[in-house]
Amino acid sequence: MKADADRGERGRDETPEERADRRWQELVQEIRVVQTGVQILFGFLLTVAFTPHFQQLSPTDRTIYTVTVVLGSLATGALIGPVALHRVVAGRRLKPHAVVWASRLTMIGIVLLLATLVAALFLILRVSTDDTAVPWIVAGVLTWYLLCWYGLPLWVRIRHTDGSAPPPRDGGEDEARGGRPG
Structure with missing residues (x-):
């Protein structure tokens, strides 16, 4: 029975430290995908305020833009957060805890990315369509x-x-x- 309990999740033969290492690597790969997207979107959003067309936006559209930029900034922070967390706790035998908290930050970042994408789409379509x-x-x-x-x-x-x-x-x-x- 003890051997079965030590096998880890899904029948893998790994110690808790090995499991934390594996889960950390998986999480880092996932973050790379969303981080790139949110950073490109956020960079694009930051440039919009400096275009001539921005000055012609209605107050409502400017508010939507401001909310979108703030959401993008929050998403960027949450998705970069796991890297800072890892740096701060590295070498302190806290990787299993770091994985849990980094995973939570990543999910928060994904939700904020969702809100950013929806807000950006809403703004762009308000400006460009019926x-x-x-x-x-x-x-x-x-x-x-x-x-x-x-x-x-x-x-x-x-x-x-x-x-x-x-x-x-x-x-x-x-x-x-x-x-x-x-």
Whole structure:
């Protein structure tokens, strides 16, 4: 029984420290994807205020812009936060705790990125299209983001958490790398 308890999550033979190292590496890879996107978006948003067209925006659009920039800044902070957290606690045998807190910061950053993207889309569409269609378009895109970022992952998590479902045999990770499935 003790050997089974020491195997770690999902039947891996790893110590708590090895698990923390693996989870940290996975988290860092995930952060790289969202960090790049939020930094590009935030950089773009910062330049908008210095364009001639910005001066012609209505007060409402300027408010939407300000909220969008603040959201982008908050998302950037949350997604860079895990790096600072790791630097501050490195070498203190706190990696399992750092992974938990970095994961929380990353989820907060993803939620803030979602809000930033929706606000930016809302602003851009208000400025460039018919106002009556904008809420419907933004609602559709928001629904898509929610399905891709939360709906599908939660559905997969719920469906496969009990361990009874076999791993995918068509296009799974092993096949994508050229290996044998399952």
